[in-house]
Amino acid sequence: MTSISALAVAALLATNTNPQFEGHWGGELDLGPAQLRIEIILEETDGSWSGELVSVDQGNARVPATRVTVENDRVIVDLSAAGARYEAELLPGGTLDGEFHQAGQVFELDMSALAADTDPEPAATSDDRDQEFSVSNGDVTLAGALRLPEGDGPFxxxxxxxxxxxxxxxMTVGEHRVFATLAAHLADAGFAILRLDDRGVGGSDAVIPHHPQVIADDMGAALDALRSHPSTQGQCVGYVGHSEGGSLAFLAASRSQPDFILSLAGMHASMAETLIEQGExxxxxxxxxxADVAAQRAVQDVVMTAMRDSPVGEAGPAIEAGLVEAGLPQQIAQQQAMIWGQAYAQNALDLDPASAxxxxxxxxxxxxxxxxxxxLADNMSARVSAARTDQPTRLRTLAGHNHLLQQESSGLPAGYTSAQHAISPVALEAIEEELGALINLACQ
Known part of the structure; x- marks a missing residue:
């Protein structure tokens, strides 16, 4: 549940130009037991190149390029925040023949140009009604945007x-901007919406969180700031959390006392339980x-045992050694150790959302x-229901919708970028209805 990236702010440097490199590229990084989908976005402006890597299967984590170098038919994308580099040659057929370098290992990574965005919602993601908004939590400052409805408020x-x-x-996923689309819809429905760059992304400070409670505290500070903003004047204010954010909303609640919580595809089991169910x-x-399920579970058990038995932040060597002993190639074991040996992952592994x-x-x-x-909708719905037996709780499942609440019936991560909408019109209406119901319960 962690990402391929460390955290950084991009530095863009001018280099040679070749307009054929500009655009959105995608490919798969072969890690043996799994394939990791990677996208790279390259842009050229007045001879200066910028770039960004998106790790689709790791929460669409984004790593800004610290330097993009274009020399004739070759491109080098330096990703120092992740300790990585991508080097590729542009072939006559318009594909990239490349290598991904990380932690002393080299992985083949060929990429093809992705189709242009077909999402028919450009107006919904317009930024002209956004106000820049910052939130401070101790020494950390998060940057974000506040989208307000028309009128004077309070909202x-x-x-x-x-x-x-x-x-x-x-929450940019390929060419989709999920939270921007959601904010635009909800603002049109009369809600003020605050969305933030996570730590180390965009304009937010690059201070790595070591525990989910750290992120929850950030969100508590955000809710306090929004509640005191002139646009709300202490009106009904709550959380909308997606995926792990659904769980974090409850962790934040003890500090900030939200009036309501709306969870979207929320992770309401421990990370360990979620990964096992998700993997199968x-x-x-x-x-x-x-047999394939059993093989994956065996690898998961090795990783999770090492995470539990190692001091926080020091699980990497044990994970690597365990995976090598289990028969995985050294380079794959190293890659997995980098991902799961982080303090955040260890602290999150067995955290139980039920008590919150x-x-x-x-x-x-x-x-x-x-x-x-x-x-998994049925499993998570049952957990929410069991934890909140005597408390006001509404549960809803949208048939044919995936993890981003797009209408895409396969549910596979490959569908996230190719879905027609950033978030489906059906889901947007459902979210609006649920927010209205919650506000009526909490504040009327």
Whole structure:
């Protein structure tokens, strides 16, 4: 549930030009037991190149390029925040023949140009009604955008909490801007919406969180700031959390006392439980059988045991050694150790969301995607219901919707970037309805 990236701010440097490199590229990084989908976005402006890597299967984590070098038919994308570099040659057929370098290892990574965006919602993601907004939590400052409805207010309001891995304020997935689309719809419906760049992304400070409670405290500070803003004047203010953000909303509630919580495809099990359920669902949806599921579970057990048995922040060597002993190639073991040996992952592994859900007394609504393979709707709905037996709780599942609440029936992560909408019109209407119901329960 962590990302391929460390955190950094991009530095853009001028180099040679070759307009054929400009655009959105995609490919798969072969890690042996799994393939990691990678996208790279390259842009050229007045001879200066900028770039960004998107790790689609790791929460769409984004790593800004620190330097993009274009020399004739070759490109080098330096990603110092992740300790990585991508080097590629542009072939006559318009594909990139490349290598991904990280942690002393080299992985083949060929990329093809991705199709142009077909999302028919450019007006919904327009920024002309956004106000820049900053939130301070101790020594850390988060940058974001506040979208307000037309009129004078005061307005009911929400803080959007993103899921696993560092996300920008828009939750950009390929060419889709999920949170920007959501904010635009909800502002038109009369809600004030605050969305933020996570730590180390966009304009926010690059201070790596070591525990989910750190992010929850950031969101508590955000809700306090929004509640005191002139546009709300203490009106009904709550959280909308997506994926892990659904769980973080409950962790934040003890500090900030939100009037309500709306969870979207929320992760309401421990990370360990979620990864096991998610892993089996993805393997089976990709055509795997019982043996494939068992093989993946064995690898997961090795990684999780090492995480539990190692001091926080020091699990990497144990993970690597365990995976090598289990038969994985050294370079794959190293890659997995980098991902899962982080302090945040260790602290999050067995954190149980049930107690936080039980402790929160305000009204809650949870919307799940019926085709979601990352957060299984039936399993998570049952956990929410069990934790909140005597508290006001609404549960809703949207048939044929994936983890991003797009209408995409396969549920596979490959559908996130190719779906027609950033978030489906059906889901937008459902979210609006649930927010209205929550506000009526909490504040009327």
């Amino acid at each position: 009911p309001a929400v803080v959007i909490i993103s899921g696993s891995g560092p996300q920008d304020r828009d 669902a993805l393997v089976r949806a990709s055509g795997g059988g019982d 859900m039980q402790a929160y007394e305000g009204p809650v609504s949870a919307i799940f995607g019926g085709s979601d393979l990352q957060v």
